[in-house]
Amino acid sequence: MLGLEPPGRRPARSRSTMGTMRYLDLPDTPRISRLGLGTWQFGSREWGYGGEYADSRAAQIVHRALDLGVTTIDTAEAYGMGRSERILGKALVGRRDEAYVATKYLPLLPVQGLVERQGRASRDRLGIDRIDLYQVHQANPVTPDTVLMTGMEALQDAGVIRDVGVSNYDLRRWRVAEAALGRRVLSNQVRYSLVDRQPETDLLPYAQQNDRVIIAYSPLAMGFLSTRYDESNRPSGPVRKANPLFLPDNLRAARPLFATLRDVASRHDAQPAQVALAWLLHQPNVVVIPGASSVEQLERNVEAAELDLTLDEVVELRAAAEAFHPVTGAAAVPEVLRNLRG
Numbered sequence: 058m059l060g061l062e063p064p065g066r067r068p069a070r071s072r073s074t075m076g077t078m079r080y081l082d083l084p085d086t087p088r089i090s091r092l093g094l095g096t097w098q099f100g101s102r103e104w105g106y107g108g109e110y111a112d113s114r115a116a117q118i119v120h121r122a123l124d125l126g127v128t129t130i131d132t133a134e135a136y137g138m139g140r141s142e143r144i145l146g147k148a149l150v151g152r153r154d155e156a157y158v159a160t161k162y163l164p165l166l167p168v169q170g171l172v173e174r175q176g177r178a179s180r181d182r183l184g185i186d187r188i189d190l191y192q193v194h195q196a197n198p199v200t201p202d203t204v205l206m207t208g209m210e211a212l213q214d215a216g217v218i219r220d221v222g223v224s225n226y227d228l229r230r231w232r233v234a235e236a237a238l239g240r241r242v243l244s245n246q247v248r249y250s251l252v253d254r255q256p257e258t259d260l261l262p263y264a265q266q267n268d269r270v271i272i273a274y275s276p277l278a279m280g281f282l283s284t285r286y287d288e289s290n291r292p293s294g295p296v297r298k299a300n301p302l303f304l305p306d307n308l309r310a311a312r313p314l315f316a317t318l319r320d321v322a323s324r325h326d327a328q329p330a331q332v333a334l335a336w337l338l339h340q341p342n343v344v345v346i347p348g349a350s351s352v353e354q355l356e357r358n359v360e361a362a363e364l365d366l367t368l369d370e371v372v373e374l375r376a377a378a379e380a381f382h383p384v385t386g387a388a389a390v391p392e393v394l395r396n397l398r399g
């Protein structure tokens with residue numbers, strides 16, 4: 058089994074005593090843990106985790122993450138309509154310096170000045186002096202990057218934010234954003250997991266060649282890669298009912314992939330979810346931000362940062378993922394709608 062600090066022990070804050078957590082090694086960049094924490098789940102109804110989670114477990118997860126050397130914590134103004142930012146901010150009281158706080162602006166209107174206003178509002182909900190990474194949540198076709206980046210530049214110059222990032226951007230728009238800002242756009246947060254490997258086409262090579270970062274969201278494909286779900290045991294919250302991966306046919310088709318994940322996991326005395334995260338972390342310049350429904354999951358995910366897969370295992374997992382052909386997109390819509398109604 059992989060080693061962890063015993064519960065309750067709070068490690069000293071220097072890099073040398075931070076245990077085995079791994080951090081990015083990039084120029085002009087503070088301590089960004091390669092294994093982070095996603096907080097969409099905090100106070101968001103669509104995950105269906107309920108009041109106890111939002112009121113107490115979420116904070117416990119944040120505290121344990123910090124104890125274990127996690128610095129990267131991701132939220133967004135859109136999560137729970139600001140609730141996630143508030144819950145995170147409260148949990149960070151007294152420990153703000155231990156975190157690299159990332160949040161996101163959702164560009165809905167092409168209005169000058171909105172980025173600045175929303176950035177300050179996020180900072181205030183988080184209760185911190187400065188947001189470490191402020192990301193544009195989605196590329197909006199009617200909101201040009203010149204408008205967005207003018208706002209980002211103003212926020213940087215005023216010290217409201219440190220780094221600028223984007224999310225769900227293709228490579229062309231990432232570069233357009235950088236040109237508009239005239240400074241680096243440090244990261245692009247995109248869906249990336251064993252079953253969503255699109256970023257490998259051009260985003261990941263770009264990041265690796267230019268000291269940029271790919272922040273992998275849904276790195277466990279919303280828990281699909283934990284292998285704990287099957288046709289007779291499916292997650293209940295609406296966000297996953299709307300995800301075609303959790304349709305019975307796709308869960309059935311995933312059996313060989315799940316078997317490979319379990320097999321590799323057993324060789325390391327680890328769990329399939331840890332293997333799925335370690336597979337992503339095998340790639341340089343990738344940060345993963347799994348969400349967690351319990352402190353225990355968070356602990357298991359942190360352990361994944363120190364799980365080294367062999368090259369053969371990386372290839373074996375990729376082959377198993379490539380042999381999995383889920384029904385997605387338009388073909389899955391009727392079944393997803395039935396699922397949401399059922």
Ligand SMILES: NC(=O)c1ccc[n+]([C@@H]2O[C@H](COP(=O)([O-])OP(=O)(O)OC[C@H]3O[C@@H](n4cnc5c(N)ncnc54)[C@H](OP(=O)(O)O)[C@@H]3O)[C@@H](O)[C@H]2O)c1
Nearest residue numbers: 095096097274275276277278279280283330347348350354
């Ligand atoms: N930029 C964007 O557009 C965007 C989009 C989506 C997400 N995100 C960010 O990315 C973060 C992570 O993505 P995500 O939450 O969609 O998906 P994820 O991290 O792939 O999956 C999270 C879920 O997986 C399960 N899980 C986590 N650790 C586990 C473990 N060790 N063993 C077994 N199950 C485990 C938990 O659900 P159960 O226990 O209930 O199964 C948990 O809620 C979000 O919180 C958010 O910050 C960003």
